[in-house]
Amino acid sequence: MDQTSNRYLAQAPIGPLMLKFAVPCILSLLVSSLYNIVDQIFIGQGVGYLGNGATNVVFPITVIALAAALMIGDGCAAFLSICQGQNDTENAHRSVGNAITLLLLCSVVLVVLFAVFRDSILAAFGATENNLSYAIDYFNIIIIGIPFYILTNGINSIIRADGSPKFAMMSTLVGCIMNVILDPIAIFVLHWGVTGAALATIAGQIVSTILGIGYLFRARSFRLQRNSFRLRGKLMAKILPLGVSSLLTQLSIVIIMGVMNTTLVKYGAQSEYGADIPMTVVGIVMKVFQIVIAFVVGVAAGCQPIVGYNYGAGNGRRVRQIFKTMMLTEAAIGVISTLAFQLFPVQIISLFGSESELYNRFAGYSFRIFLSTILLCCLHKAISIFLQSLGKPVQSMTLSLLRDFVLCVPLVLLLPLVVDPGVMGPLYSAPVADVLTLLVAVVMMAGVWKRLDRMQERSFE
Structure with missing residues (x-):
C-alpha cells in the first residue's frame, strides 16, 4: 500500500473511513450468507419444508469449509495489515502466497473427508427418515464446490x-446474482429440486473464485512471486493464530448446529410438532441470524485494516476512537434486529414457504426466544473481532469459544431437562450464553483499554 493510502488510514475522519471499508465488507459477507438463504427460499417454495430440513442438515459442512477459509484468510489479512503499518513488504507477499497454498491444501483434504464420511456426517447433523434422500442429493453436489467456496472466502479477506x-464485495455479488438467476430455473423450470439448487450455488462460487484469483496478481500492497507460495513454518506460525478465532467461531456453529439438530429431533418427536418441524425451523432461524451477524462481522472486519494499521503504528488514541464508533454502530444493528424478530417472526418465516399453523407457531417461539438477546450478541462478537485486529488471538479465541461452545452446547443439552422440559428448552440456550459472554467481554476490554491508554501516553512523550 502506498504512502498516500497509509496517511489516509492514519488521518482520515473515522466515520467516512469506516464507511469506506465496512459497507463493502458487510455487503460481501451478506451476499455470502444469501447463498444459503436463497436456496432455502426457493427450495421452501418449490420442494417444501422437508427440502429445507435437508439443506439444514448439509449446511454444517459448508460452515466447516468456511471455518478453514477464514482461519487462513482472516489470519493472513490481520498479519498483512500489521505488515503494512510496519512497511514490511517482504512478509506481506509471502504471507499471501502461503495463505493461497494452505487454502488449496485444505480444500482437497475436506472434500476427501466429506465424501468418505457422508452418511456419518448426515446422521450426526440430524438427518431424519423423511429428509434423508433430499440431504444426500444436496450433499453430493455441494461438496464438488467446496474448493471454490474455500478459495473465494479466503481470498476475499486478503482483498x-x-x-x-x-x-x-463485487466478486461475491456476481456469484450470488448468478445463483439467484439459476435457482428458480433449476427448481421450477427444470424440476431438479435440491440438486438444482446445489448446482446453482456451485456455479456462482466458481465465478467468484475466478475473479478473486485474478485480483491477487494486481494487488496494491504486495506483488506475488514464485517463491511466495512456498510454505514457511515460522510465517504460518504468525498467520494462523490470528485466524484461530475465526476458525473456532465457525466450528462452534457446526457443533451447536449438530447438538441443536439432534436435540430438537429427539424432543420434537415427543411433542406435537414432530421431529422435522423444530429442526427445520431452528435451522432457518440460525440462517436468518447469520444475516445479522454478517452486518456485525462486516462492520468489525471492515475496521480491521484501520485498527491493525494504527495499532501497528502505535496510535492508541485513534484505535480507541475507532472502537467507540464501531460499538455504537453494532448496538444500532442489534436494536433494529431485536425489533424485527420480536414483532414480525411469522412474516419472516413465511418467506421460506407457507406451512401449517403448527409450523408457524413454533417459528414464532423460536425467533422471539432464541434471538431475544441478539443485541448482546452483536456487541460481544464485535469485541472478539476487534481483539483479533489488535493481534490478540488468545483473547479473541477465548471469547468466541465461551459463547458458542463452552456455554451454548451444554445449555442446549441441559435446559430441556432443567428449565423447560421438552422441545422448547434448547431455545433458551442463546439468551443465557449471550448475557454471560458479554460480561466476560467487558472485563477483557477493560484490560485492553488500559494498554491503549499507555500507548497513547507514549505517543505524546
Whole structure:
C-alpha cells in the first residue's frame, strides 16, 4: 500500500473511513450468507419444508469449509495489515502466497473427508427418515464446490486487507446474482429440486473464485512471486493464530448446529410438532441470524485494516476512537434486529414457504426466544473481532469459544431437562450464553483499554 493510502488510514475522519471499508465488507459477507438463504427460499417454495430440513442438515459442512477459509484468510489479512503499518513488504507477499497454498491444501483434504464420511456426517447433523434422500442429493453436489467456496472466502479477506473491499464485495455479488438467476430455473423450470439448487450455488462460487484469483496478481500492497507460495513454518506460525478465532467461531456453529439438530429431533418427536418441524425451523432461524451477524462481522472486519494499521503504528488514541464508533454502530444493528424478530417472526418465516399453523407457531417461539438477546450478541462478537485486529488471538479465541461452545452446547443439552422440559428448552440456550459472554467481554476490554491508554501516553512523550 502506498504512502498516500497509509496517511489516509492514519488521518482520515473515522466515520467516512469506516464507511469506506465496512459497507463493502458487510455487503460481501451478506451476499455470502444469501447463498444459503436463497436456496432455502426457493427450495421452501418449490420442494417444501422437508427440502429445507435437508439443506439444514448439509449446511454444517459448508460452515466447516468456511471455518478453514477464514482461519487462513482472516489470519493472513490481520498479519498483512500489521505488515503494512510496519512497511514490511517482504512478509506481506509471502504471507499471501502461503495463505493461497494452505487454502488449496485444505480444500482437497475436506472434500476427501466429506465424501468418505457422508452418511456419518448426515446422521450426526440430524438427518431424519423423511429428509434423508433430499440431504444426500444436496450433499453430493455441494461438496464438488467446496474448493471454490474455500478459495473465494479466503481470498476475499486478503482483498479487503489490501484496501479493495469494493472488489471483494463485487466478486461475491456476481456469484450470488448468478445463483439467484439459476435457482428458480433449476427448481421450477427444470424440476431438479435440491440438486438444482446445489448446482446453482456451485456455479456462482466458481465465478467468484475466478475473479478473486485474478485480483491477487494486481494487488496494491504486495506483488506475488514464485517463491511466495512456498510454505514457511515460522510465517504460518504468525498467520494462523490470528485466524484461530475465526476458525473456532465457525466450528462452534457446526457443533451447536449438530447438538441443536439432534436435540430438537429427539424432543420434537415427543411433542406435537414432530421431529422435522423444530429442526427445520431452528435451522432457518440460525440462517436468518447469520444475516445479522454478517452486518456485525462486516462492520468489525471492515475496521480491521484501520485498527491493525494504527495499532501497528502505535496510535492508541485513534484505535480507541475507532472502537467507540464501531460499538455504537453494532448496538444500532442489534436494536433494529431485536425489533424485527420480536414483532414480525411469522412474516419472516413465511418467506421460506407457507406451512401449517403448527409450523408457524413454533417459528414464532423460536425467533422471539432464541434471538431475544441478539443485541448482546452483536456487541460481544464485535469485541472478539476487534481483539483479533489488535493481534490478540488468545483473547479473541477465548471469547468466541465461551459463547458458542463452552456455554451454548451444554445449555442446549441441559435446559430441556432443567428449565423447560421438552422441545422448547434448547431455545433458551442463546439468551443465557449471550448475557454471560458479554460480561466476560467487558472485563477483557477493560484490560485492553488500559494498554491503549499507555500507548497513547507514549505517543505524546
